[in-house]
Amino acid sequence: MRPEEWQRIKELYAEADQLTGEDRENYLNALSPSDAEEVRSLLKATDQSEDFLSKPVTSFSFGNQTLVGRRIGRYEIISMLGAGGMGEVYEAERTDAFRQQVALKLLRRGLVVPEMLKRFHLERQILADLEHPNIARVIDGGTTEGGRPYLVMELVRGEAVDQFCEHHELPLKRRLELFREVCSAVFFAHQHRVIHRDIKPSNVLVTNEGRPKLIDFGIAHADDSDTHTRAMTPRYASPEQIRGEPLTTSSDIYTLGVLLYELITGRSPYRENTNPSVEAVAGRRIPVRKVDPHVPSDVAFIVETCLKQDPVERYGSARDLADDLKLFMQSRPIKARPATLPYIISRRLKRNRPAAIIGGVALIALMITLGWVWQERARNAERIRLAALFGRRAESIEATTRFIKMLPRHDVREEMQLQLQKVNELKKQVDEMGPRGMVSGYFALGRGYLAMGDYQAAREALSKAYKGAPDDPEIALALGRTLSRLYQEKAQEAEMLDAEEKKQALDRARREYREPALTLLTFAEQAGTGEMSVFTRALMAFHEKRYEDALTGADRYLDKNPWSFEADRLKGAIYMDRANGYRLRGEKEKAWADYAEAGKAFRHANIIAPSVKSLYLARARLDLNLMQFYLYSSRQKGSLNDYYQDGYQACVQALEIDPTDCDALRLRALLGYRLSESDSQSDQVIEKSLADARASVAACPDDDQNYLALGLAQLRASSKRKGEEKAALLHEANENLEHAASLLPSYRAYNARGMTMLELADVAGKNSPLEYWDEAIRSFTAATREEPELNGALANLSKTHFDRAEYLIGRGRDGLPDIEESIAHGRKAFNKNKTVSASSATLVALITKGRILEERGLSALDEYQTAATIGEQSLESLSHYTLYLLGGTAVRFQARAGWHQGIDPLPLLEKSKSIFEQGLKDPKLNLKPRRMGTLKVNLAISAMAFANYSIELNRDGIPQILDRVEQYLVEARRDRADDNNPSAFLVETHLIRAEYLLRKGEDPLPSVRKARTILEQLKPVLEKTPAVFANQPNGPGQILLLEARASVIAGRYRGSDREFNTAASVLDATAQIEVNEAAHTLSKGEWARWYAVYLNGIKRPVATAIEPGLAVLDTLLISRPGNTEARALRGTLYLMLARDDREDSSELLRKAVADLDRALKDNPLLVASYGADHQKARQSISAP
Amino acid sequence: MADPSDVTQLLMEWNQGDQGALDRLMPLVYDTLHQIARARFADEREGNTLQPTALIGELYVRLTGDSHRNWKSRSHFFGAVSEIMRRILVDNARRRRAAKRGMDKMATPRELKDILAMDHLPDPDILLALDSALSDLKAMDPRQARIVELKYFVGLSIAEIAEMVEISERTVKHEWKTARAWLYRRLQ
Structure with a gap:
């Protein structure tokens, strides 16, 4: 359209626009058709274009949104790329030498408050590390003059x-x-x-x-x-x-x-x-x-x-x-793994119809469980904050593992392997990630391990996480719970150990696990973790030994979470712990009751979660513990075999979950090991235990515990073998124990290896035990190095040296150095911890040393006195048969040794007697008849000695004492029917009574007759099986001495030459066989004395009686110059011989005075018996 | 900073029909707009909106150094600025259209919206069509086209345009209405 034309149309349009309705229509109709059409279309466009271009395309409004053109730091803002709630993003250009175009992100001014600043800086810090080819990089950052923080980032076009x-x-x-x-x-x-x-x-x-x-x-x-x-x-x-x-x-x-x-x-x-x-x-x-x-x-x-x-x-x-x-x-x-497990599970459910019903229940449990997981998640934002990267994976592992655990009992290896894979992947990622993600990574990893039940690995990972974030309550909670589980396991394991090792292990478990667990839980609890808090508090109460609170808490948690097998497991642990405490304090009834509750709790936990292996193992450990309690407790509940069966069953169930679980195999082996300790042990049990131990080693060839168990089982099984076979098994045990020690040097392994060596030494017998003892000593020394505070190995060391000393002495070699070693180790052991083995080893060594010294004519009073003191100290805290026996004996020996040095033996013998009496009355001992018999015999010996010395010292009350001795011995004879000792001592008792009667001038013959009747019964037994008595204190020689003594008494009373002659021939015969030299010599001396008295009475020379007596006494006093009794007796014999009208009378009198002087000086107690002779001799010599 | 005498010269040349003068003037105007924006931001005040007349007035002062604000040639200047704005927007629309087709990855660095609120920026296609229609309108009726530029691309009010173009407000209104109808019809 030409401009002129347009001008015309514009005018026509302006006119028409002024008009409305018909006017406009008439106007338009008057126009030429083409003009009309043009104007009409413009008018129509006018109506429609009311909003067209109504708002200017630009409005010069700025300042509230954009910083374009400004400089921020070394950047010039070029344009705005976008704006949002947090602020604006600009394109900017670096104005220095590097003309780099960047994106600059600015926090909105209204948001510049501390909270947001913190967050903005955090983002800057975090994004700065995100250097990745597919992530826009953070280059720089700062704060504008106006105080607005900004980030400079890579500009992505x-x-x-x-x-x-x-x-x-x-x-x-x-x-x-x-x-x-x-x-x-x-x-x-x-x-x-x-x-x-x-x-x-x-x-x-x-x-x-x-x-x-x-x-x-x-x-x-x-x-x-x-x-x-x-x-x-x-x-x-x-x-x-x-x-x-x-x-x-x-x-x-x-x-x-x-x-x-x-x-x-x-x-x-x-x-x-x-x-x-x-x-x-x-x-x-x-x-x-x-x-x-x-x-x-x-x-x-x-x-x-x-x-x-x-x-x-x-x-x-x-x-x-x-x-x-x-x-x-x-x-x-593709893997798309999340779908795999449900598939496996659904397949199992289809396969196992009856189980599917229970499975259904477990599914409900799972839903509740997941609810719990999510509830926890929703409640604790703090945890999410930390765990965001890996937390979900850990949760997935937790939830899946839980699900697996709640399925009917089944082989979980396949599924757990999948979970383990996940954990391993997680671990790989955590390791790859380096220090930045350390905390959350290790936290998640730890939770994974915790869910998988690998507490040691969990502890390791969580410790790392905790190190990185020591103020995070969630990590503290997880680590606390891990340590708590470890403590529960360790404590349970410790309970299975023998008394002294147990204390050590428990102390360590408390120090290493319980105390840090408590600290961590307390910290976590302060942060408050919702529903979990009830559980945590229960856990804390448990660790603080507030058992009632702990049980209430666990029950409260169970009220809300009936599917929590963890709470049931905790209950089990609480009852166990409390029971152990009761047991330690001797409150056995309560202990048994709590143990029963613990078993119930574990079983209940397993009903909820039938596929949790550790619960079965906990039950098996409980049973093992109960077996030990049963074996070493006087008040027994249930039956040993029942505990064994239940524990065995629990292990079988654990093995259904994982047929290669070496813990279950090992526990089964240990259950058998314990059962074989009882009297009712059967070969079958031992063999089964051995097979299980072998299987556990095969399943886990890296676990020192398994080798240890195998070594122990072999050691035990060796007792059922003989000869070569036995030696071979012991050698195998040695190898396994050595291997266990090489994997993890441990007290137990070394100690058990030492025991094996002792057995091997025993098998070697007289051949070449020395090298085994050397090895045993090395092993026990190594054990002591591992656990310097434990005394078991020290006691064993003491025993080994003692064995070697005995062997050397038997070969005529010097045993004293080994005895000294034995005493030294024994006392060291005893000072560390007053245990039965330490105490008894020391006592035996001391008593033996005393005897060696006495044989060498030296005083053993110090040794016996030390032994008596140790025995006394031991019995203050311990009650054990051997200790009563050795303690009472040591005091008796002390009395005898003291007697030779003028110490009144009667109070000591009274003490010795009372020790044996206490032993007989001690309810804790639960003594078997044979041992009662032995204690009664020893009580009788001490009482007899008391009677003997009373006679020597002219004291009263002798018949009453002897009555009681008789009573003890008659009982002992009943208790020990196959033992000749009570009978032999009964003979001696009758003879003591006869001596007493004789000295009082009464008829001793009824007592002598009684003695002789018993002797007649004993003799055929002795002749038939002399070997049986060879090692007995009352061997054939002792019996003959008693026979001679009876004749001497009869001869003295009756004045019978024949009796004295009989006695003389018996004594001669005795000299031909093995007999206690001192006892024989004194008997012969007595015979000489009383025969001389008799001969003197009938006015016959006494030399025929005295000279043989002097001969043996001379010999004895050369080797044992400290035997004051022998010396005094010799003095009396010299005096009597001097009465014969002889040339050397004065010489004899001088000798008599010398002997009596010295004997009575050394032992003033002899004055009672020899004082008169002493006076006579002195008078004779001073009045020639 | 541009030499004020240069700017005056360019304005004169442009006024005498030399379109090349506008090409040379455009970066000066653009830079100066940025300077103004930068100055406005210095105090970081919220809601800092400038009336177009005030802005262009400032632009004029900055470009020519004539601080008397009694500028005779302001009509010329406004005309030049409005045409520059139109060019900037059309350039921008071209780029946006290219970006939409994936040919140009990113908008030009110095984008207009950094200076001007682009709340009502139409679709690039419409803007380009508008530009083309406006050129036709200019050939047919330069004054009407100029009114559209001042009204739509610069955002002047009717009264300001009347003063600028030296016609009555009523005429401005009528011209604006007619131009809008014509353009609308053209874009259908």
Whole structure:
């Protein structure tokens, strides 16, 4: 249109525009048709264009949004790229030498408050570490003059990923490759505890080089649990994000799933014209293959896995997702692991119909359990903060493991292997990640191990996490619970040990596990962890030994969480612990009751969680413990065999869960080992125990415990073998124990090896035991090095030296150095801990040393006195048969040795007697008749000695004492029917009574007759089986001495030459056989004395009587000059011989005076018997 | 900083019909707009909106160094600025359209929206069509086209345009209405 024409039309239009209705119509009709049409169309456009161009395209409004043109730091703001709730993002240019274009992100001024500043700085710090080719890098940061913090980031020039794919019409494979790069970026961010939260096409820009870059992390840190500080994009948001729940990395996986869906299908997963938020939460999506049937099913499956409603079912990590895509691209089967386990489980449920019912129950339990997990998650944002990166994986492991545990009892290895794989993957990632993710990584790893029941590994990982974040209550709680479990196990193991080792092990368990556990739990408890807190408090109460509170707490927790087998297990541990305490204090009834409750609790826990191996093992350990209690307790409950059977059954059940579990095999071996300790041990049990121990070694060839158990079983089994076979088994035991010690040098292994050596020495017998003893000494010394505070090995060392000393003495060699060693080690052991073995080894060595000294004519008073003191001290805290026996004996020996040095033996013998009497009355001993008999015999010996010395000292009360002695011995004879000792001592008792009567001038013959009757009964036994008595204190020689003594008494009373002659021939015969030299000499001396008295009475020379007596006394006094009795007797004999009218009378008198002087000086007590002779001799010599 | 005498010279040349003068003037105007924006931001005040007249007035002062504000040639200057704005916007629309097709990966660094609120920026296609239509309109009716430029691209009020173009407000209104109808019809 020409301008003139336009001017005309414009005027026509202006006119028409003024008019309305008919006027306008008439006006237009008057125009030419073409003009009319033109104006009409303009008028029509006018009506329609009312809003057209109504608002200027520009308005010069700025300042509240943009900083363009300003300089910030060394950057000049060039343009605004975008703005959001948190602030603005600008394009900026570095103004110094590096003309670099960057994106500058500025916090909105209204948000510059400390809280946000902290967060902004945190983001800067975190993003600074996110150096990844697919993540826009953080370059710099600072604060504007106005105080607004900013971040400088890599400026990405690129196209949104969806547009890029469309424009380039990328094939599926290329799209997946792009997407995998995005996954790697997201995974990298997750490893650094950063959750993106707003992954969408416009935040994934593809550069000119075709590299996708993740931009706009916003302020989305994994530690930031507040979902509301950052806008999300509903179309891509996960259901939990929409619900406003705290997020984990899994939320990003969902979002990645939406992105992948869109990249593949070109559309949103949600139906058109719907609200994506509503659809996402409801889980309504159009399946991928419905949109595009050509999408490969694996890819569709991968997308669907990302889009699972339950985060647990999604991919565990962006890397897993990427890996599966890679597998698909390589045409390999994808893993999509989360679906595998339910498959295994459903398969099992189908296979096992009756179990399926229980399985159904377990499924309900699982739901409750998961509820618990989520409840915990929702309640504690702090934990999410820490665990965001790995926490979900740990939770997945926890939940799955729990599920497996609650299924009917079954072989869990396959499933646990899968879980272990997950844990191992987790470990690999944690290791790869370096120090940054250390805390959350190790925390998650520790939880994984904890769920798997590998407490040591859990402890290790959690300790690392704890080191990194010592103020985190969640980590403290997890570590506390781990240590608590370890304590429970260690304490249980310790209870199975023998008394002295137990104390040591318990102390260590308390120090290493219980105390730190308590500290950690207390700390965690202060932070308050909701429902868990009830449990934690119960746990704390348990560790503080507030058993009532602990039980109440566990029950309260169970009220709300009836499926918590953990609470049942805790109850078991509480009852066990309390029972152990009762047991220690001797409150046995209460102990038995609590043990029973503990067993009940463990069994109940197993009903809820039938596939928890450790619960069966706990029960087996409890049974093992009960067996020990039974064996060493006077008040027994139940039967040993029942405990064994139950424990055995528990092990069998544990083995159903894991047929290769070496703990179960070992426990079974130890149960057999314990059972074989009882009298009712059967070869079969020992062999079974041996087989189990072998199996445990085969199953776990790296576990020192198994070798130890095997060595012990072999040691025990060797007692049932003989000769070569026995030696071979002992050698095997030695090898295993040596191996156990090489894997983990331990007191137990070395000690057991030493015992094996002692056995081998025993088998070697007289041949060559010395090398075994040498080895035994080395082993026990090594054991002592491992546990310097334990005295068992020291006691064994003492015993070994003693054995060697005996061997050497028997070979005529000097045993004293070994005896000294034995005493030294024994006393060291005794000083460390007053135990039966330490005390008895020391006592035996001291008494033996005393005898050696006496044989050498030296005083043993010190040795016996020391022994008596140790015996006394031992009996203050210990009650043991051997200690009563040795203690009483030591005091008796002390009395005898003291007698020779003028110490009144009667109070000591009184003490000796009372020790034996206490032993007989001690209810804790629960003595068997044979041992009662032995104590009674010893009581009788001490009482007899008391009577003898009373006679010598002219004291009263002798018949009463002898009455009681007779009574003890008659009882002892009943207790020990096959023993001749009570009878022999009964003979002696009658003879003492005869002596007493004789000295009183009464008729001794009835007593002599009694003695002789018994002697007549004994003699045939002695002749038939002399060997049986060879080692007895009352061997044939002693019996003959008694016979001679009877004749002497009869001869003295009757004045019978014949009796004296009989006695003389018996004494001569005695000299031919093995007999105590001192006893024989004194008997002969007595015979000489009384025969001389008789001869003197009938006026016959006494030389025929005296001279043989002097001969033996001379010999004895050369070797034992300290025997005051012998010396005094010799003095008397000299005096009597001097009465014969002889040339050497004065010489004899001088000798008599010398002997009596010295004897009575050394032992003034002899004055009672020899005082008169002493006076006579002195008078005779001074009045020639 | 541009030499004020240069700017005056360029304005004169442009006024005498030299379109090349506008090409040379455009970067000066653009830079000066940025300077103004920068100055306005210095105090970081919220809601700092400048009336177009005030802005262009400032622009004029900065460009020419004439601080008397009694500028005779302001009509020329406004005309020049409005045409420059139109060019800037059209350039921007071209780039945006290119970006939409994926040919240009990123908008130009110095984008207009950094200076001006672009709330009502129409679709690039419409803007380009408008530009083309406006050129036709200019050939047919330069004054009407100028009114559209001042009204739509600079955002002056009717009164300001009346003063600028030295016609009555009523005429401005009528011209604006007619131009709008014509352009609208043209763009259908």
